[in-house]
Amino acid sequence: MTPEPEQSAGGRADQLIELARAQGFARVGVCDAAPSEYAEQLRAWLAGGRQGSMAYLERNTQIRTKPGELLEGTRSFLIVADQYATRNDPPDPRPEPKQEAGRARGRIARYARGRDYHKLMKKRLHALCERAREMYPDAAFRAFVDTAPVPERELAARAAIGWTGKHTLIIHPRLGSYLLLGGVATTLELAEPETQKPIDDHCGSCSRCIDACPTDAITPYSVDASRCISYLTIERRARIDPAFYLRIGDWIFGCDICQEVCPHNSPRPPSVGAGQANEAYAPVRDGFDLLEVLAWDEQARRDAFRGASLKRATLAMIRRNAAIAAGNALANADLPELRARLEAIGADAGEDEMVRQTALDVLASLGA
Ligand code: SF4
Ligand code: SF4
Structure with missing residues (x-):
């Protein structure tokens, strides 16, 4: 393949944006590789311990504050966004036609209800990079989705994908x-x-996300990860402080509350439009039956998580989360089988210690 004729910086951006649009991304933009404007805030956030046990955030501070160091000689970024749900989608709780009487379910965040976005996005970004290398053989390209230590949201705001809301997500x-x-x-x-x-x-004077957050994790434009249900259920590998149990509700993987209450996610008339979710993310699950999760072994977890963006939760973590959600279900309904399962876990000396201790803490909080 012969390289394309030489282009201006604007012409090159147009070409790459076109390639990204052809890959079906809902939003595409470019920005330079200037150092982060929030380096001081990131250091203060880390110094305050707000990252919880996500030590990897500390290890990569250099690249997080100087994204241009991700790839030697980086001068620019192409930033893309996939839309996985629309503001006109039905709100939770969704009808659960298959839910059996006397059973309780644990809920998972919307982004994890369809296929694994890491795979879906990387495949298309790699295809884009391949084509870009053919066009510009002397240039280097590196795709990233979540795993590279760059300040993705800051770059997305710079690339006009959206603005950073008070809950720190791009809108x-x-x-x-x-x-x-x-x-x-x-x-x-x-x-x-x-x-x-x-x-x-x-955002203006709105504070809905701050008011609705069950764990008071949000202060404007900052989230204390060590209090956030998404962090607690997806990133934290140790026991969760029982003070959070009630606030975690039925979430067993992530939490969408700050997004659900945001006026910029409220339904809009079809004439105005709310975009279109990429069909690849069509929900195939809203959550899992708690009794089943509490009985999972590693193979059952793998089968349940196959093809989904749920793998960060280890078997012990998802069962710990299910034990907490089970406690909240038991506080509201008589579910003898679920209670018996928690009691069995609490009494089993061969159990994972974190799961066993969580079951005991949950039972204690129920006055068992
Ligand atoms: S994801 Fe949930 S817990 Fe975390 S900041 Fe948003 S509302 Fe709070
Ligand atoms: S709910 Fe939405 S608009 Fe309101 S402060 Fe939070 S992010 Fe901003």
Whole structure:
């Protein structure tokens, strides 16, 4: 394949944006590789221990604050967003036609209800990089989705994908915040197209996400990860402080509350439009039966999580989360089988210690 004729920085950006659009991304933009404007805040956030046990955030501070160091000679980023749900989708709780009487379910965050976004986004970004390398053989390209230590949300705001809400997630004025971010670092210089206008902060005096957060994790434009249910259920590998149990409700993987209450995720008339979710993310599950999760072994967990973005939760973590959600279900309903399962776990000396202790803490909180 012969390289394309030489292009200006603007022409190169247009070409890459076109390639990304052809891959079906809902939003695409470019930005430079300047150091983070929030380096001091990140250091203060880390110094305050708000990262909980996510030690990897400390290890990669250098790249998080200087994203240009992700790939030697990085000059620009192409940032993309996939829409996994729309603001017109039905709100939770969704009808659970298959739910049996006397059973309780644990809920998972919307982004994890369809296929694994890491795989879906990386495959298309890698295809984009391959084509870009053919066009610019002297340039380097590196795709990333979640796993690279770059400040994705800051880059997304710079690339006009949306603005950073008070809950720290990216919001697009029309599409809302059910967006998954990824991108490509490149040694090419890309200029922002004239049509790429910065998106202003539309949070204004709103504080709905702050008021609705069950664990008081949000202060404007900052989330204390060590209090956030998403962190507690997906990242924390040790016991969860029982003070959070009640607040965790029925969430066993993630939490969507701050997004659900946001006015920029509220339904809009079809004439205005709310974008279209990528069909690949069509929900295949809303959650799991708690009795089943509490009985899972490693194979059952693998089977249940196959093809989904749920793998960060180990067997012990998801069963710990299910034990907490089971306690909250038992506080509201008489579910003898579920209570018996928790009691069996608490009495089993061969159990995973974190799961056993959580079951005992839950039973104690129920006055058992
Ligand atoms: S995900 Fe849930 S717990 Fe975390 S900040 Fe949002 S509302 Fe609070
Ligand atoms: S709920 Fe309100 S304050 Fe929070 S992100 Fe949405 S608009 Fe901003």
